Amino acid sequence: MTLLSASQPPSTAEPLAPPIVSVQNLQMVFQVPGGQTVALQDANLNIQKGEFISLIGPSGCGKTTLLRLLADLVQPTGGQILIGGQSPATARRERQYGYVFQAPALMEWRSVLANVMLPLEVMNVPGDRRARAREMLNLVGLDKFERNYPWQLSGGMQQRVSIARALAFDPPLLFMDEPFGALDEITREHLNLELLRLWRETGKTVIFVTHSIPEAVFLSTRVVVMTARPGKIEGIVDVDLPQPRSDDTRESPRFFEIATEIRELLKKGHA
Numbered sequence: 266m267t268l269l270s271a272s273q274p275p276s277t278a279e280p281l282a283p284p285i286v287s288v289q290n291l292q293m294v295f296q297v298p299g300g301q302t303v304a305l306q307d308a309n310l311n312i313q314k315g316e317f318i319s320l321i322g323p324s325g326c327g328k329t330t331l332l333r334l335l336a337d338l339v340q341p342t343g344g345q346i347l348i349g350g351q352s353p354a355t356a357r358r359e360r361q362y363g364y365v366f367q368a369p370a371l372m373e374w375r376s377v378l379a380n381v382m383l384p385l386e387v388m389n390v391p392g393d394r395r396a397r398a399r400e401m402l403n404l405v406g407l408d409k410f411e412r413n414y415p416w417q418l419s420g421g422m423q424q425r426v427s428i429a430r431a432l433a434f435d436p437p438l439l440f441m442d443e444p445f446g447a448l449d450e451i452t453r454e455h456l457n458l459e460l461l462r463l464w465r466e467t468g469k470t471v472i473f474v475t476h477s478i479p480e481a482v483f484l485s486t487r488v489v490v491m492t493a494r495p496g497k498i499e500g501i502v503d504v505d506l507p508q509p510r511s512d513d514t515r516e517s518p519r520f521f522e523i524a525t526e527i528r529e530l531l532k533k534g535h536a
């Protein structure tokens with residue numbers, strides 16, 4: 266018989282699976298003319314599979330740097346990152362993530378379908394690339410536009426094409442750097458709903474950079490609030506709003522409470 270100590274009550278909770286993203290004591294110092302820029306200091310973060318995480322913080326606090334470190338686009342000056350238990354370099358080689366930039370960065374001379382097929386062509390992925398690209402366009406609701414060219418689409422539609430392109434390899438992780446920042450409010454709200462539908466349907470883990478508190482609250486399961494430079498994590502806010510989210514979510518009292526909590530943390534980080 267096993268005796269349980271009084272200080273350790275038996276737990277009925279399921280043990281947590283290993284995180285899909287683990288960031289430990291991460292530090293990023295850039296050498297710049299005349300000195301150094303500390304972009305990130307002592308960042309610690311574990312993300313579970315299927316979460317929707319937003320990173321929010323003042324301009325220059327290191328949000329993009331954190332995403333670029335996860336994506337193996339820059340190398341940290343300290344600390345450790347594991348993606349699915351592997352180094353970011355291995356995760357990159359194994360196409361564990363798709364990356365969506367603030368600007369859609371589409372090839373103007375290629376059709377919508379050809380843009381989504383491009384990464385599959387570049388990596389010489391075997392199989393029916395056209396069918397795969399069509400599947401992704403269907404997922405973002407643009408299957409009727411596969412023959413169009415980027416300049417024939419609105420800004421929001423172009424960003425949907427870039428999301429389809431990022432999903433071409435069917436990666437478990439999606440990194441998104443302010444993808445809707447340049448869009449008008451109504452288009453942005455519509456794309457927020459579309460993104461949540463896609464997230465639910467695919468079970469991806471999303472890490473999303475934004476400057477907008479309402480956008481972060483609406484989309485996320487947790488919001489990571491960062492301080493002004495040198496960027497640190499000021500706090501992590503659980504967003505316990507029910508799923509699936511809808512336009513009504515934005516009107517609920519709890520939505521405003523969470524937004525206020527994030528605003529207070531941002532103010533604290535600015536002080």
Ligand SMILES: Nc1ncnc2c1ncn2[C@@H]1O[C@H](COP(=O)(O)OP(=O)(O)OP(=O)(O)O)[C@@H](O)[C@H]1O
Nearest residue numbers: 295296297302304323324325326327328329330331
């Ligand atoms: N390659 C680089 N070389 C030198 N400094 C850099 C480099 N990349 C980023 N920085 C600096 O690191 C800091 C963090 O930049 P980063 O782009 O990560 O901030 P951010 O929070 O994403 O900002 P924003 O919200 O304005 O996009 C900034 O001071 C920036 O100038």
